[in-house]
Amino acid sequence: MFQDILEFLRSFGPLGLFIHSFADAVIFPIPAFFLQVSLSIVHPKDALWLATYGFIGCLLGTPLGYAIGKLLGKSVLYKILKKQWIDAATNLFQKNGEAAILIGSFTPIPFKVFTILSGCLNFPLWRLMAYAALGRATKFYVVGILFYLYGNAAEGMVKDVSLYIALIAVPLILIGLYFKRRHKRKKMLQQQQAEAVPSAKPVEKPVLEQVTDQSPSA
Template sequence: MFQDLAQWMLEWAGSPYAVWALFFIAVAESSFFPIPPDILLIALVLNDPDRGMYLATVTTAGSVIGGGIGYFIGFWGGRPILKRFVAENIIGRVQRQFDRYGGWAVGIAGFTPIPYKIFTIASGAFALKLSVFVVMSLAGRGGRFFAVAGSIKLFGAQMVELIERYFNIGSLVLIVVIAGSAFLVHLLRKAEPV
């Protein structure tokens, strides 16, 4: 099924409506669609590298708008709606991420292969401040899509192979850096006199 959806997305790359398809796939993926827009973004940037940053902007905008839809689904539906999308044990793990990292959890999920849609819905269900959600979504999703588009623009097809091979490792390194930064900020805040 995923292979068919991915193939369908790649067929859009040659369409005059490809940018609109990219935008709507990014919106849908952030709230309910199972295939990330990266596939179409990569195909479009390979096809026209000079439009890479524009395409990353379109993808980021669509993803953050879709994330906002997910946020309000969670906000209005609460934990019961979250239970319709994910198992209770996963909800518990997501809740612990929010308790531990706050908005950073959204940024990390937005950048990595962690299903972002779970965090968009959870953000609303757990009443994360909307402004924090938007800023961290822009940072995480923008970081991801601009990194993909920029690397494809600079290195072409060789970068596609590297992304496929090492994306999870790169994401893990980024998570460690972000978590370390968050921990350092936490320690510094704790050390401040009241």
């Protein structure tokens, strides 16, 4: 059935990829990557346009996937996807939601897992959109650029593109998170130290000096 759906979407070219990418962020279990590669093999010179259609479709579908998670909860994921994908994504989210979305954009785990989980776990929608835009743009355009530059020869290159992107991106993400947490801890420490320092109070004169000051001068 899914193969028939893919063939149907392929017949629409870039529009089919747009629809597939939109559905990929919402509920469709097959990643849009497969249709992007299939269309790019046939039209390598249009690979960048295909990447753009896929990227925009994914971004427009992201809020809908988020709303599904918000309204229906995680149970909907177990009905349409493998439990191991959901458990892996949940584990990433519990450690760091931001890293989960970025890393999830590069992995073979369907992206809808992260959009729906974001809604389930009340992750801010604007952050989801920002990190989804960064991560998905990277994957769509890396595939598009390879086909545009190398034509059909890129078919062998993109088989492990998720792995290659992850090998480069994940260390950068982890380094960024390290410095972000370090800056946050430093800021909290400075705030705690500022709160611990008592506010300066005016020094009161001894009672004898106060009386002396109030007495009339000779």
